Amino acid sequence: MSIYMHISKICYLNMYRRVTHVIFDMDGLLLNTEDLYTMAFQNICSAYGKTYDWSIKIKIMGKKPDIAAQYVLDCLEIPLTYLQWKEKFNSQMDTVFSKSKLLPGVQKLVSHLKSKGIPIAICSGSSKAAYIAKTSHHSEFFSQFNPIVLCGDDPEVKHGKPHPEAYLVTNSRFQSPPDPESVLVFEDAPNGVVAGIEANMQVVMVPDQRVPKELTDKATLVLKSLEDFKPELFGLPPF
Ligand SMILES: O=c1[nH]cc([C@@H]2O[C@H](COP(=O)(O)O)[C@@H](O)[C@H]2O)c(=O)[nH]1
């Protein structure tokens, strides 16, 4: 590689690598569904006099639904099997997720990347059924992403986040899969950040304010809101 080519791959005073593809997390990043999960999980836990607090939530955000729910059941000693939990969760899912909204800055960034021809994908811990409940009233918006990988029941993703497999499978499904190093990930959850970094991608983290500072340390860049993102930092076309 010539010196010129080497320099051109590096942007913004060598702080970040230039990227060509973008993968978005979904819950808590594109949609306000983390707040909705908290509501639905607390509804179940309340019947057993238990509190679903952030010390538990932070451990499971991004994980596959069965692993996440089993952790809550064990941690709070709730006498339900996963299937019983799932039944209680599913009975409120459509109502709760029908309130999902796009988070600030999402619409603007996605439209911008789309208009500039940057390939964009979604990699979520969600199941297909939950995805439909969260997105059916935003179907035009979600039709812009390809691929959309739902680790909850995708047979190719054996290990959910924080394992890197979810991001590597998503990457492999781009029309022309790039080098993971040329991919930028957007995440809200510590498990998702670890997954992206371990997949050799750069990760912009937009955490909930209740995420402890030390759990944001692994991210390439931490933002308060997606509205603060400057695409040119990673060699993407500026707004
Ligand atoms: O309060 C919760 N938040 C998040 C999850 C899990 O995390 C996933 C969110 O994934 P992502 O952020 O990767 O879209 C959900 O689908 C669910 O499996 C959960 O169980 N409970």
Ligand SMILES: [Mg+2]
């Ligand atoms: Mg998330």
